[in-house]
Amino acid sequence: MDAEVLKKYRPYQPVDLPDRTWPSNVIKKSPVWCSVDLRDGNQALIQPMSLEEKLEMFQLLINIGFKEIEVGFPSASQIEYDFMRLLIDGNRIPGDVVIQTLTQSRESLIKKTFASLKGCKEAIVHLYNSTSTLQRNVVFKKGRKEIIELGVAGAKLIRQEAAKTDTRIRYEYSPESFTGTELPYALEICEAIMDVWEPTPDNPMIINLPATVEMSTPNIYADQIEWFCRNLKNRDAALISLHAHNDRGTAVAATELALMAGADRVEGTLFANGERTGNVDLVTLALNMFTQGIDPGLDFSNINKVINVTERCTKIKLHPRHPYAGELVYTAFSGSHQDAINKGMAAIEDNEETGWAVPYLPIDPRDVGRTYESIIRINSQSGKGGVAYIMDREFGYKLPKEMHPGFGRVVQEVADACGDELSPEMIMHTFEKEYLFNSNGFALKAFNVLKRHIDSAEELSSAEVEAVLKIHGQEKNLHAVGNGPLDAFCKALREMGGLSFTLHAYHEHALTKGSSSKAVTYIEIIDEDEEGWWGAGVDTDIIISSIKALLSALNRADNKPGK
Incomplete structure (x- = not known):
């Protein structure tokens, strides 16, 4: 600033109060x-x-x-x-x-x-x-x-x-x-x-x-x-x-x-x-x-x-960053902030007697009539934790932690492409497109469990299954016997479909939002290049949801760049 301009201004004179007491006081x-x-x-x-x-x-x-x-x-x-x-x-x-x-x-x-x-x-x-x-x-x-x-x-x-x-x-x-x-x-x-x-x-x-x-x-x-x-x-x-x-x-x-x-x-x-x-x-x-x-x-x-x-x-609009009241004050775009809020909220739910202690949120939004659904907002700066939080809170999908980075990258690509904040509905649409409705390579037409057998003496079980599958446009009938329906289906894909993969992780839960009769399954496979791919499936039948999740993972592996 120009020195001549600064000469117009004078510092405010302090109060001579060396024995002031207020710094030690608190508002009670x-x-x-x-x-x-x-x-x-x-x-x-x-x-x-x-x-x-x-x-x-x-x-x-x-x-x-x-x-x-x-x-x-x-x-x-x-x-x-x-x-x-x-x-x-x-x-x-x-x-x-x-x-x-x-x-x-x-x-x-x-x-x-x-x-x-x-x-x-x-x-x-x-x-x-x-x-x-x-x-x-x-x-x-x-x-x-x-x-x-x-x-x-x-x-x-x-x-x-x-x-x-x-x-x-x-x-x-x-x-x-x-x-x-x-x-x-x-x-x-x-x-x-x-x-x-x-x-x-x-x-x-x-x-x-x-x-x-x-x-x-x-x-x-x-x-x-x-x-x-x-x-x-x-x-x-x-x-x-x-x-x-x-x-x-x-x-x-x-x-x-x-x-x-x-x-x-x-x-x-x-x-x-x-x-x-x-x-x-x-x-x-x-x-x-x-x-x-x-x-x-x-x-x-x-x-x-x-x-x-x-x-x-x-007739004055409130600033979106106004303390406690602005539209964006109970939101987090930063990935690290979202992850910390997500973990803090989970800790509060696990121990309801604990006082309010959530990172980045000095007040419980519910105490001013706000809802948790709006806490985390997703844009190109967001991380995997925030995306997982939205999927859980808004739609009831509790994604396995190992699945977070992959889906986080998918959402970030969408956010980069649109250059704007993603609504929860857009995030769900991205999940459906990437995992639930991705059937470009493998599409299930029919699936039946023909026989189930349990050997109580050996504590073993077996299942015989048949399925009709469309593989890259060609319809195939599959049949196999395995330790269970999913294991039998995997054998059929390897022996009759010519696929090479290993089943690496399996998670399932009932959907907590929407229809309570539906279950969601998450499956990770390791492909022939030793890369991991997650898939997801939803159905009223837990067996069918697991079959859909396996095919979802196979489709994502089949669509990887360079293949």
């Missing part, structure tokens, strides 16, 4: 959550929500479990005012939910805010004014004393209006752009507001300390919060609230560290919607806690519904 309980989707999130939309969309979003937030919801800025526009009245007049606010309204420190706005609340049982009135050095000097051109006087005047008017109403009013104050405000000055103005509202431990006010613009590394925000909590008079009469934006991309981390530093409450939005790079993402924060065994108090067990409503109301 969820904070008080406040959704600002309907206000902060809504004002950042290209097309703000209609009344119907606001109502749908409000109901979603209630269903998730939010008890505090900032529903709008009723003095700022008619639709914001109308929505407030829609909620109150329609009796749509549950008894355990408190709505929150935002207002600047101006008499007309404050009075209209209280008019919008008429008939409401309880509400938080959220007062803010800008306090940062930059805002004071550039936007308002006012000194520190004047800014404090502005905030205090608004606080006094709010208290006066609260005394006139039947609504139980809770107070909240935000020194906007807190992170750009000198800490002693931020403390001074907040304490001046406290002097007006006179909160108590039984009736605390909310002091919201917003990173209106994220300006530093997360640890500095945590230092600011710890410093503020230490120095605030009557700390037990205030709930310290966080409101982080994501300009540096670290809003979640900043909020988590600030909670460790002593904050009590968090304001944010679903999936980080908001001005510029957005607000802190409450979904990520809550599920981060969930993965540590902490009840977040918010229900994201049906994450797809939350996504659908949010996308519909905001």
